[in-house]
Amino acid sequence: MLIVRSVGPKQTFNFELSTLNGKTPFAVNIELINTGSELMLGRVLNTHQQWIGRQLADLGYVVTHQVSVPDAGSDVQQAVREALSRADLVLATGGLGPTSDDITRDLVAELLGKKLREDAVALANVESFFAIRKRPMPAQTRVQALVPEGAIVLQNRHGTAPGLAIEVNPNPFRNESKASWLILLPGPPRELQPMFSEQVIPLILERFPRAGVFVSRTLKTTGLGESVVQESIAAPLKQLTDAGLEIGYCARTGEVDLRLAARGAGAEKIVLEAEQIVRQLIGRHIFGENDDQLEAVIVRLLMERRETLALAESCTGGYIANRITNVPGASAVLLAGLVTYSNDAKQMFLGVRGETLASHGAVSEPVAREMAEGARQKTGAHFAIAVTGIAGPAGGTPDKPVGTVFIALATDRHTLVLNALNRYDRETFKYVTSQQALELLRRTLLNQI
Amino acid sequence: MLIVRSVGPKQTFNFELSTLNGKTPFAVNIELINTGSELMLGRVLNTHQQWIGRQLADLGYVVTHQVSVPDAGSDVQQAVREALSRADLVLATGGLGPTSDDITRDLVAELLGKKLREDAVALANVESFFAIRKRPMPAQTRVQALVPEGAIVLQNRHGTAPGLAIEVNPNPFRNESKASWLILLPGPPRELQPMFSEQVIPLILERFPRAGVFVSRTLKTTGLGESVVQESIAAPLKQLTDAGLEIGYCARTGEVDLRLAARGAGAEKIVLEAEQIVRQLIGRHIFGENDDQLEAVIVRLLMERRETLALAESCTGGYIANRITNVPGASAVLLAGLVTYSNDAKQMFLGVRGETLASHGAVSEPVAREMAEGARQKTGAHFAIAVTGIAGPAGGTPDKPVGTVFIALATDRHTLVLNALNRYDRETFKYVTSQQALELLRRTLLNQI
Numbered sequence: 001m002l003i004v005r006s007v008g009p010k011q012t013f014n015f016e017l018s019t020l021n022g023k024t025p026f027a028v029n030i031e032l033i034n035t036g037s038e039l040m041l042g043r044v045l046n047t048h049q050q051w052i053g054r055q056l057a058d059l060g061y062v063v064t065h066q067v068s069v070p071d072a073g074s075d076v077q078q079a080v081r082e083a084l085s086r087a088d089l090v091l092a093t094g095g096l097g098p099t100s101d102d103i104t105r106d107l108v109a110e111l112l113g114k115k116l117r118e119d120a121v122a123l124a125n126v127e128s129f130f131a132i133r134k135r136p137m138p139a140q141t142r143v144q145a146l147v148p149e150g151a152i153v154l155q156n157r158h159g160t161a162p163g164l165a166i167e168v169n170p171n172p173f174r175n176e177s178k179a180s181w182l183i184l185l186p187g188p189p190r191e192l193q194p195m196f197s198e199q200v201i202p203l204i205l206e207r208f209p210r211a212g213v214f215v216s217r218t219l220k221t222t223g224l225g226e227s228v229v230q231e232s233i234a235a236p237l238k239q240l241t242d243a244g245l246e247i248g249y250c251a252r253t254g255e256v257d258l259r260l261a262a263r264g265a266g267a268e269k270i271v272l273e274a275e276q277i278v279r280q281l282i283g284r285h286i287f288g289e290n291d292d293q294l295e296a297v298i299v300r301l302l303m304e305r306r307e308t309l310a311l312a313e314s315c316t317g318g319y320i321a322n323r324i325t326n327v328p329g330a331s332a333v334l335l336a337g338l339v340t341y342s343n344d345a346k347q348m349f350l351g352v353r354g355e356t357l358a359s360h361g362a363v364s365e366p367v368a369r370e371m372a373e374g375a376r377q378k379t380g381a382h383f384a385i386a387v388t389g390i391a392g393p394a395g396g397t398p399d400k401p402v403g404t405v406f407i408a409l410a411t412d413r414h415t416l417v418l419n420a421l422n423r424y425d426r427e428t429f430k431y432v433t434s435q436q437a438l439e440l441l442r443r444t445l446l447n448q449i
Numbered sequence: 450m451l452i453v454r455s456v457g458p459k460q461t462f463n464f465e466l467s468t469l470n471g472k473t474p475f476a477v478n479i480e481l482i483n484t485g486s487e488l489m490l491g492r493v494l495n496t497h498q499q500w501i502g503r504q505l506a507d508l509g510y511v512v513t514h515q516v517s518v519p520d521a522g523s524d525v526q527q528a529v530r531e532a533l534s535r536a537d538l539v540l541a542t543g544g545l546g547p548t549s550d551d552i553t554r555d556l557v558a559e560l561l562g563k564k565l566r567e568d569a570v571a572l573a574n575v576e577s578f579f580a581i582r583k584r585p586m587p588a589q590t591r592v593q594a595l596v597p598e599g600a601i602v603l604q605n606r607h608g609t610a611p612g613l614a615i616e617v618n619p620n621p622f623r624n625e626s627k628a629s630w631l632i633l634l635p636g637p638p639r640e641l642q643p644m645f646s647e648q649v650i651p652l653i654l655e656r657f658p659r660a661g662v663f664v665s666r667t668l669k670t671t672g673l674g675e676s677v678v679q680e681s682i683a684a685p686l687k688q689l690t691d692a693g694l695e696i697g698y699c700a701r702t703g704e705v706d707l708r709l710a711a712r713g714a715g716a717e718k719i720v721l722e723a724e725q726i727v728r729q730l731i732g733r734h735i736f737g738e739n740d741d742q743l744e745a746v747i748v749r750l751l752m753e754r755r756e757t758l759a760l761a762e763s764c765t766g767g768y769i770a771n772r773i774t775n776v777p778g779a780s781a782v783l784l785a786g787l788v789t790y791s792n793d794a795k796q797m798f799l800g801v802r803g804e805t806l807a808s809h810g811a812v813s814e815p816v817a818r819e820m821a822e823g824a825r826q827k828t829g830a831h832f833a834i835a836v837t838g839i840a841g842p843a844g845g846t847p848d849k850p851v852g853t854v855f856i857a858l859a860t861d862r863h864t865l866v867l868n869a870l871n872r873y874d875r876e877t878f879k880y881v882t883s884q885q886a887l888e889l890l891r892r893t894l895l896n897q898i
Contacts, residue, residue: 042500050493051491248492317770322766336791339774341784
């Protein structure tokens with residue numbers, strides 16, 4: 001039987017500060033500027049900070065300073081000036097579009113005393129963007145083809161505003177006019193992210209080569225709390241940490257990421273040995289690496305085995321189905337998902353027996369079992385997961401408090417039922433419960449129950 | 450028939466910059482400092498920035514500058530020093546806990562040249578926190594009771610680290626030593642948020658009184674692009690904007706928020722008149738106010754009418770069911786949600802006819818219609834929504850490209866089918882499609898089709 005430990009909702013991260021202060025064998029000072037009134041007014045989350053920070057950290061670079069300012073002339077110019085006075089590389093997001101509040105391009109050109117000229121390639125990209133969509137090109141979008149003299153144009157495959165990479169050399173804002181790079185990126189994530197991965201990362205690797213090797217590996221675990229992970233591995237890894245291994249823990253609700261990193265000669269060997277030790281100790285709980293997501297791991301495992309899945313969800317209300325169907329190709333794996341909130345629906349679509357519901361209640365081990373077996377039998381899927389519980393805030397009883405959940409997995413051999421108590425707000429409850437259900441399936445597929 | 454315009458994924462916000470620069474009748478310069486290595490490494494999202502920014506903006510205050518720094522001594526002290534040199538109010542989050550990387554308290558005391566003394570109330574709170582949980586109090590947690598001389602202690606109802614409000618007067622870092630306030634807040638959201646709402650907001654309102662009234666109202670729309678909203682209302686509101694009305698637009702994928710605000714005498718009247726004009730012009734598209742979510746509006750409407758809903762989802766894969774069941778009390782409304790990915794499932798659970806699938810294909814108007822009518826008939830729900838389409842990235846054809854979707858709504862009177870082309874990545878496709886489906890139901894419930 002799988003024992004499920006609930007992970008608290010607190011998010012924590014411990015990391016060698018030496019890395020954060022850039023005191024590394026290849027100290028590069030990287031600063032991030034996010035422009036946009038919507039950030040200051042709290043209308044949107046700053047997802048760029050997390051995404052860019054993560055991309056760089058996984059390569060061994062660290063953002064040492066991040067600032068958000070409104071897209072007002074004085075604020076943007078002051079932020080760029082201050083960043084250029086400190087950093088080797090300044091990344092700025094937003095304000096490159098065609099509207100009146102997209103002013104970063106002009107402000108930077110003015111600050112650096114560079115003229116704007118129309119770039120033919122950038123213009124062609126704007127024109128083709130509208131041509132492909134059979135829409136007339138609005139006059140004001142032409143401004144996006146304007147580029148400061150000497151800037152490298154970063155093509156935008158998903159929008160009209162190109163990115164710009166400018167070598168500020170000499171850099172009048174910095175001691176001894178030491179050169180810096182300034183890279184301007186468009187605000188929309190679906191435009192920024194491919195541009196960053198395909199064009200900015202290679203530029204950074206070329207202009208700021210890493211002295212020696214940097215090896216980083218993130219192992220993703222579920223079912224263990226951060227402190228448990230830490231206690232299980234810290235001592236056994238002591239020798240390697242003394243030899244330069246950096247260990248980072250990131251605990252989210254229902255998931256703990258473990259980051260193993262090392263630099264310079266022998267880094268590869270250190271990280272490899274560390275991973276082997278960790279896998280020996282808590283391998284069962286490691287569901288993936290780096291950016292793997294549990295739902296994607298499940299879909300991949302089932303595709304490899306040409307096996308199928310059915311879902312019967314009560315308290316998770318379709319959240320598990322939603323996670324599975326976020327994975328491209330899920331249609332080859334998921335036959336059906338049944339969100340049976342009412343007792344009638346449980347009987348009609350899953351064949352749960354009325355007397356089972358009457359004698360044990362909808363939130364019970366026998367009902368979870370019948371839901372899973374019913375879903376499997378009706379769809380002919382190889383595996384069926386069923387979930388029934390009390391998400392809250394209302395509906396709890398003394399013997400079945402809010403957070404009570406029964407998770408069943410029906411296979412051709414047997415039906416497993418897992419009972420957990422997930423005391424969280426409604427949405428966290430759904431997430432943690434879906435993690436436990438998907439992990440139960442993953443362990444079963446790998447015979448690691 | 451409802452016409453659905455897709456809103457692009459670009460997130461934009463236009464706002465009177467005068468407000469953002471603090472040049473308001475009660476100009477208060479507010480800066481936010483977020484400390485934490487996890488932020489710099491991109492391990493977590495900076496939710497504090499959005500939450501605090503939003504709370505303040507809704508009261509008429511604006512954060513003019515936000516910065517994230519690692520929790521390393523030099524960085525934190527430099528950030529606080531720079532913020533105090535500019536701002537009337539500095540808010541800093543994180544680093545107040547008991548562990549070795551919780552250093553903000555000491556660094557600030559050192560920077561301000563204040564001694565730390567043990568605060569009896571703060572200590573009692575730490576002690577009772579462990580007493581209630583029948584756990585011994587770890588020695589190092591006692592440090593959280595240390596408070597800089599003269600600081601106001603902000604009680605922490607959900608944790609052990611108190612917040613601290615310090616009047617820096619005189620402020621050695623600022624021109625003419627003009628006084629500033631420095632408020633330190635604990636990092637965990639469930640500790641920070643109640644503390645901010647219950648203790649910090651009243652303090653801000655008292656120390657930085659707003660000259661006269663501030664009235665703000667956000668109207669939430671869907672189905673119109675930002676530019677369309679802007680064109681429809683800008684001119685008719687001209688007179689009111691001249692009289693001091695501030696209009697803010699925030700466009701997310703599938704949703705545009707419209708913020709109407711005014712200050713001083715007559716603010717109430719101006720915002721009220723503006724809302725009336727806006728409702729006359731685009732009222733059909735306004736689904737809620739302030740923090741309303743479309744799924745919550747749907748559940749409320751159905752509960753009021755004691756009516757029920759069934760869902761039949763193919764390409765949205767349970768996402769609509771998930772949104773509905775995120776709303777407490779949804780169980781009174783949602784009878785069942787059927788995620789019928791395979792054709793077999795569409796026939797078995799919804800009674801879609803084989804010949805319909807064969808002659809029109811799974812992604813077609815007739816199949817959407819039969820899915821909705823089947824779901825309604827099988828569950829006995831008053832309303833049934835069905836969705837079938839091509840989420841992509843694969844599966845598109847010349848006549849049915851990726852993004853093609855048919856949304857059907859079956860009622861006791863008729864079945865409406867809506868055809869849209871939502872060209873987005875997979876997850877955005879699911880979101881936009883769910884917005885269109887829920888809006889179709891909302892309009893039907895209000896007879897606004």
